[in-house]
Amino acid sequence: MALFAARVLGATFVMLGVSLFVMTWGSYRRDQAMLREGLHAEGTVLKKEFLAVSDDSDFILVYAFTPQGGERQEHQRNVSPELWKRLRVGDRIQVRYGRSDVRHSFPEGQGVMSLGLALFFSVVLVPFTLIGAVALFARAVPEAPPVASTSLPPSS
Numbered sequence: 001m002a003l004f005a006a007r008v009l010g011a012t013f014v015m016l017g018v019s020l021f022v023m024t025w026g027s028y029r030r031d032q033a034m035l036r037e038g039l040h041a042e043g044t045v046l047k048k049e050f051l052a053v054s055d056d057s058d059f060i061l062v063y064a065f066t067p068q069g070g071e072r073q074e075h076q077r078n079v080s081p082e083l084w085k086r087l088r089v090g091d092r093i094q095v096r097y098g099r100s101d102v103r104h105s106f107p108e109g110q111g112v113m114s115l116g117l118a119l120f121f122s123v124v125l126v127p128f129t130l131i132g133a134v135a136l137f138a139r140a141v142p143e144a145p146p147v148a149s150t151s152l153p154p155s156s
Contacts, residue, residue, distance in 0.1 A: 006135050013132020021125045028118040041065040043095035059084035065095040067102045077111045
């Protein structure tokens with residue numbers, strides 16, 4: 001039973017690690033493509049939200065823009081505290097959005113997965129996945145039966 005539990009836990013670690021690794025690098029590649037080939041539009045700040053918890057804070061900007069030849073889009077993104085403090089509701093901002101998918105957008109200079117962040121996640125996820133692989137593929141060694149002690153005859 002312990003071997004089954006170890007294999008299930010190992011498989012879970014491997015699946016999570018590989019999935020998050022692929023998602024991380026997929027986000028990085030998508031954001032880099034948007035920087036190279038994305039389109040620009042003028043957007044408007046609709047709302048600013050501040051979510052605070054004991055160890056972290058999120059500065060969320062809700063904005064709208066109209067892509068070329070499309071209909072108005074509303075999106076929200078976490079932004080830097082500096083940009084969040086500088087902007088007011090109704091301010092105009094430059095928005096970059098995907099050429100093939102307008103659902104992916106961000107205020108100019110914000111919201112991009114950086115190479116450093118992708119590498120950091122990789123450094124964490126690769127060992128996580130390897131630990132799972134070890135648990136998944138490790139061979140079970142049966143316990144050795146207890147050795148009976150025998151007394152040797154006294155030597156003369």
